[in-house]
Amino acid sequence: MRNEPIAIVGMAGLYPAARGIEQFWRLLATDEPAAPPSSLDELDIDVSAFRIPPVQRGSMSRMQILMLEAAGQCLADAGYPDRPLPSERTDVIVGTCFGLDRQYANALRIDGARYARELERAAAADQDDRVRRVAGRLSGELRAGLAYRLGASRHDRVGEMASTIPARIAATFQLLGRTIALESADASSFVAMYAAITNLRAGAADAVLVVTGQRREGSLVEEALAAKGLSTGHDGSFTLSDGVGALLLKRQSTAVADGDRVYASILDCVLRHEPHRGAFRYSTTPEERFLLAQQCHLDTAVDPAAVRYVENVGPGIAAVSAADVKGFGQLLGDASAATVIFGSAIERLGHTFANAGLAGVTTAALALHHRTIPLQPVGSHSGIISSHESWPAEPESGSRYAAVCGSSLGGMLSYLLLEGRATPRAGTTVRLQSAASDEPIAIVGFGGAFAGSDDAESFWADSRSGRGGVGKVPESVLDRDLYFAPGEIRLTHCYSEIGAAIRIPDRPPAALRIPPRRYAAMDPAQRIALSVAGETLARYGRTAALRQCSGVVAIGSTLCLATERKRAGERSFHELESAAAEVEAFADLPAAARTRILERARCSYAPEGEPLVPADLDGWLASGVAGVIASEYRLSAVPMVVEAACASALAAIDLSVSALRMGRVDFALTGGIELACTPRDLVLCSALGLLSHTRITPFDTEADGFSPGDGCALFLLKRLSDARRDGDEIFGLIRGVGAANDAKSLIAPDVDGQVRAMRSAFAQVDYEPAAVDYLEAHGTGTRVGDRVEITATAGVYAAAPQRARPLVIGSVKALVGHTFAAAGGAGLLHALQAMRAGMFPHNAHLTTINPELPLRDIPAVLPRASTPWPSKPDRPRRAGVSSFGTGGINYHLLLQEDGQR
Template identity: 50%
Template sequence: MTTSDPQARRAGPARPGEPVAIVGIAALDPGALDDVVVDVARFGIPPLQARSMNRMQLLMLEAARRCLADAGHPDRPLPAERTDVLTGLCFALDRQHANALRVELPRYAREVERAATAAGADPDSAARAADELRGTLARRLGGSPHDRVGEMASTIPARIAAAFKLRGRTLAVESAEATSFVALAQAVRQLRTEVSDAALVLAGQRRESPYVARALAAKLHGEPVFGTSRRPGAVRPPGGGPPGAERPPGAVGTPALPLTEGVGAVLLKRLSDAVRDGDRVYATILDCTLRHDPRPGCFRPSRSAALRRRTADDSLRAAGVDADSVQYVEAVESAIGSGVDAGGAPVGGGRPVGGVVRGAGDGRAFAHAGLAALVKVASALHARRYPGPEGACAVSAGACTGVPWTAGVRAGVPRRAVIHGASLTGTFCHLVLEEPPVVPPGRPGAAPTGPAGRAPAPGRAGRALPWRPRRAVPVAVVGLGGRFAGAENAAGFWRVVQSGRTRIAPVPDSVLDRDLYHSPGALSLTHTYTDRGGHVPVPAEAPEDPAVLPPRYAVLDDAQRLALTVAAELFAPWGTRGRPTGRGVVAVGGTLGPARERRAHTGLFLSGLDDTVTGLAALAGLSALQRKKLLERLRERTGPSGPATGADRGGDSDALAPALLDGCLASGVAALLANEYGLDAVPLAVEAACASSLAALDIAVGELRSGTADYAVAGGVELACSVRDMVLCSALGLLSHSTNAPFDAAADGFTPGDGCGLFLLKRYDDAVRDGDPVHGVIRAVGASNDAKSLIAPDVDGQVRAMQRAFAQVDFEPCTVDYLEAHGTGTKVGDRVEIAAAARLYAGGPRAEPLRIGSAKSFFGHTFAAAGSAGLLRTLLALRAATLPPNTALHTLNPALGLAAIPAEILTRAAPWTRPPGRPRRAAVSSFGTGGINYHVLVEEHREDHYDRDDHYDRYDRYDRYDHYDVREERA
């Protein structure tokens, strides 16, 4: 047994606040993304899977290859065991839209048949027309069993990790136009805290759907996507509409506001490591600061000039540089403008740009906006030429077209630049960049002074660096809430667990049209062989607190509505006055392609099929009047308010057009919570497949430990009981033909479930000081990627995540009492998970067997919310001092080999006796498609147990993180 990470840690002392070096860059030409040819064989991708991949996945694979090649790999060494891959994406991807359309097609074809019959076609002709339409569109849309895996945003970083054998963290994030900045901030933090040794950060944006462009314009102009009337609440920039806004052919009402396309990548390392390794350094990142202005109502950029200045001041102080040493400012405003003069984007101290050179990024690039600006400015610093007026820096040529950037502001001061960004959800972002230091010949291992933790470099203000603890700071769970099948809240969740009875049942007819989609025993691309799931009805009305107006609530995505209800439970014990203050983060796991956007795109697509329908050969005998009648009937049934399809056109679009885009943002869940509850907390969405909740938890814990946040909201939400997910998962044979039965000899797959779980976190010291209720203590979070198969689980990868968790604590695996397993109920998955657990948890003096269980036996597999369900179950079990049972376990699978640990799976709840001299301990695992692995270690709260001087190093707050509250500034 071993509990150490197999990758040796770097030599030398840790240097908190150390600059991060940009050692590799790639940028795909935004004007030719469709022309980029990607050799999938180069990346070891089977042809069958290649046909199911979204286009962005191919582009990012190519960008990753070029970035690593630019940094000298594979010829130069890369710390693959500890290299993270982070991707930034906004809005649903092309394959998600194609799959949604393909699943919706049978329902639409049925309506065509009915409309044709009503218009006067004979039944045989109408039936042949429906078949003809299905065949035509099926060929156009394509399809394979791998569509569900190929469409996922988190498959992109996982595929990159597998292609280049990178075994660190892999995840995708989204935060509207702040997406790139959020990804960069995470990478910088992971490097500075030595959780990682390198980070490959990619961001990309494509025009995947015309609906997004129209919804974006609707927010800007206040016009409905499918109407002509102007509505209040829109953001109106000076000078009217944006340049280049066009009305697509056949569009009605709002002109589209097209997104700016682009894909880019950067490879990051600590500067001292880059210097040691002799890497070429384009530029260094001295700081990346994000602040949020919570404004209830429709998402719109912050108008707070004071917070904008404060963000710049905080960032420059953290970087240890004077404002007057900055020579270039790149402003990346929100796609819809901010209402604050972009020309006044501060350098710091409230000083306007004035005499420094100023450039402008493109907020319409959304996910790619920040990274595009970073590549541009880093290339300029490396070339020592200001970016040209067109903003072009030829990365491949290593030069920019602007005037020479001869020197810093004065002798001995490096060239410096800042990038300032803003998002429509209310976040400000600020990056401080500096040219790389000159390393004297013959001293390749010399680390620079100043930000590396020694004497300040010339022109850099002396600063106290944040002190990083040598051991992981415990994090307290001070609030929790959840809603899963048969459980409206956390208390109901625990009652279900104690009952020992599953809540998996046939899903309602409103979810699954059995006549169209249910085919027991069949394995097909168009049907599901099961009709069972852990269904959760989406709340029809918003909770009383916070007060969200009904028109806006109507256009929110279902995941946003469910999360808002769970958040009401989370914050209810705190009351209005007791809500968290200071700086925070809201990280919510979910899918980066909200169902609302997919349905709206489907509705838009179907509304344009009039010519296709009337041109069907089977309907050639209809008169012009009959064709007109057919289309009228079809629109009645399938239009925005029609009852016949799962598509829509954005809900009550005429009532609140500016809010339509809000339902298209995956980060809209987190932004909704931050804004409606008035939290000064940066919102982001996290996708790491079925490990998304624990990936979000990992981010939250990291922000707390680094001092960037004083509190965090983390969790996950997904509604997997949908006809789309059931059909796509059935096509790959992932679903059980009966019910979710983890660890049972008859287990044959998982059953989908809906759910949401949210947790409020604080540093343990702070929670005890403030007298907060502590439901449990998170001691460690370990993460890894298999870097092997996208589908098959891997023992080594799971073990690696467990090892990394135990490297953060002062106790051994044999002292863990309970393991809340991922436990999907697939034969291979269950066997691999127990085998991995045996590698870590077997051995050592164990007084009692390790108890193992899985929440999925009660609630189904809730995908992105699975880790939240597991953590919620574990925390409630700790609080109740009760070992939770499994259900649906009739015959234990003998191939699991539990005796080797030893371990047992309980089928009835049992008392959880506290071991002598230590608290009760548990672990929670989540493993996601793409080889994504997370392992969390949790303890019960015992005030007499935590002698902080012995168990961990006290965290000293850095003065940068003072308690400035934007609500006070606005008041």
């Protein structure tokens, strides 16, 4: 199964010039000049068809709506729902890049409170009595006006998230497998397909719906790209355009058995990161391209000379395109290279960035399906054919071959090889779980940073003492005058002032030499991740050896960092002024007075940010969290960030484990980070009533919500056999990771989904739930959430055989708060440190255990004091780690101590 072809059985494409897959092919079959890039905003989509509750529709991003439509078209193209998909084993993977419209809008209205205060102050200081009399009304009226103007709702925090998109798709079409969103700049779609192929070949899924998209959300992104020299007129490079595409993928043996129409088969998708310190930039090294393509052809046993068409996905920069052609020429030799046709869908569609790779694969697959080389538009830069050309099959194999190669802003190279046949190969059905796919994964390094804890050791010391970092948020983080209003739930204020804020580094790790201007441009999440990665690699102690291997840096994170939201808001200041001009308090004032107050408020608010420089895009790109680690530590490791709501860290670890077990990488630096202790999160989470009024206390009778916290936990992983061979210190073993989606409510937890995730994890190991000593629970800190989690735990951990001793349950959230994307990483670090210390951790601040929890059914205990964690030579310590997220996302990880420690 390691090299089984992956069949493309369904496709969809939404582009300004092609609103479906048939239009897409017709566009490729004409040589008319390419239309200028435009928008998908005019595409009318009936949201009610997706059975979305009316109360949630206003909080949906436009990208979510477009991707729902593309997913529906793709499934229909594949013949579903007329025949059933294996719903419990169908994953949904989304690829997107940059912030979404709802994220920008929510950030603008919350930060707009600062402008509202300046407006009020300007009016209060005016010499005109009429102006001073209305000053007290201005702030409140403007904030209410912004909430109305920008469509504020209680569901904004969930609706704005990128990971809500795959979750919504899963709920709409009842798909119960993994649901994740990925980002890796303009390689996002390649990374999404890479993840899908890995999961299919690992037997973790039987079908994967991949949906990728890009939308032009305001001026910020194009301005940032231009600052890096990436816009029309700069060396012929690209112009950003809208586009959404989808593929339904299956193993070829499954597709043939199911009677699916197969457009083409993906023989392999290989990725390579060219590490270099400094600013993110495209690779211009032909040798790297040659090595990547050579690896793919060796692994698939396909002669490079059999490739007739190469779809190029790149920025259009002359040096990059020249490296692509030269690298492929090196692979083929000059004579054979002359027979290869290079093309690019970007010539017709514009550069759809996060979707560009999938658009290229769609182009190549349709060309193979129709046995016709696609045309290039008149005036294209590709210098390719401008008339139809038939595509005969290779005489010996009866196949046609196409390649899709890509270059990414972060230095990543991609090469994907496709095969087209009149009748797809039947393939060989093999047992889904092989010995290799079950191999334990060794944790050979770890690090962490949380409120009050700058590293993993102080984190454990705080856990032992029960100190933690949860408390009143500093005024530097939460401006109480603007945002804090205890009592009723409001869209503009938070009712809680409790959280766990972290210390942000003001200089890079000592081993790195990063210029001050570049470091200052880095989002705080990038800075913290860089420091924690340094701790993790230092604990491993052999970073130089890693540089000789291929790896992945997969970090769980939100796909829109705080700095990007801030920069977008600065460029939307006109929205604030426009809303201010319309407030009722201004209605009776003379025009000159209104103008005077607006000008004074503008000066004091200082919305104009400095002109962007090349480092700015790098500094707020979400995948920059992973990219800066790979580049600065010079790791040849594919960088990506993974969002799966509050289960993001375990989702990233899950992807890493699959890649290691399938032999696609030799190491993984993975985990999660999020800085959730912000005014934005406090306000948005308050609007939905999610926050505790006092502090988060999982499993307590008084549990009434969570307290947001900042945090980061990272782990260095290798296959156990490799770690033993290399003499690595092994801190713990990951034995299995299970995942599932409820496909029900985006907010309410569900027992069935959590049970499926746990059972999926236990299907990968050779022991029963009764052999697990400790459960690091998700611990939402709400009565309903806690009850659902313990009920689900009882459904799995109470199963026969009878437990020898009660399951010990704890949750680190009482100490560090809910760190959102980092929560699963915090839980794993907590369990790992407890296992190494041989101590069951206590449940801090637990006063009265909620009597509604079915603890006796397991049986289980919630200790209020640390106790010894015994082990025997024939029975190593074992733990489970749960992480659940909004959108019905559920993950469960099984951890074990190394028996040879």
